[in-house]
Amino acid sequence: MKSLIIYCSDYKKNTEVIAQILADKMDSELINIRDVSDLDIESYDLIGFGSGVYKESFSPKLFKLVDKLNLAGKNVFVFSTSGVGMKFYNSRLIKILESKGAINKGSFACKGSFIAKDFTNKKLFNIMGRLSQGHPNQRDFKEAEGFIIRVLDSL
């Protein structure tokens, strides 16, 4: 089985750490979206898409790429790191993938550290930022491994 992970991790490489763990566990190819030029996904049986969350959204670069891909019948999964670490940020991309005929095999999210003042003055984000420190951590790594094992089992 041939698999590929495409990710965007422009802030602190939090998502890259998770992408690497998933790729190791599933023996997958791994591409930072920065390095994507001509991407031929024809030969892959499973494709993972990951991003950090920036202002409530995955990177626009990932949406732009997905828009160009022929995903009909492809097995896919989606993952993210964010300050809150919630899976709801994955929903928009999952909907788009499904609308292109892809088969969603799973969704994973965990916290990724951030410093609130890097992007906002809102007080609430100071608290969120503090709670995110140290993530992704060993427990997040274990959960990521468990997630990818379940994805592989479902194929």
Ligand SMILES: Cc1cc2nc3c(=O)[nH]c(=O)nc-3n(C[C@H](O)[C@H](O)[C@H](O)COP(=O)(O)O)c2cc1C
């Ligand atoms: C510009 C910017 C905007 C962010 N917006 C959000 C947000 O809306 N919600 C959230 O939960 N985290 C937010 N974060 C925190 C990031 O999602 C978190 O640090 C993530 O792990 C970054 O991933 P990366 O290091 O792979 O780029 C934001 C971080 C930055 C730098």
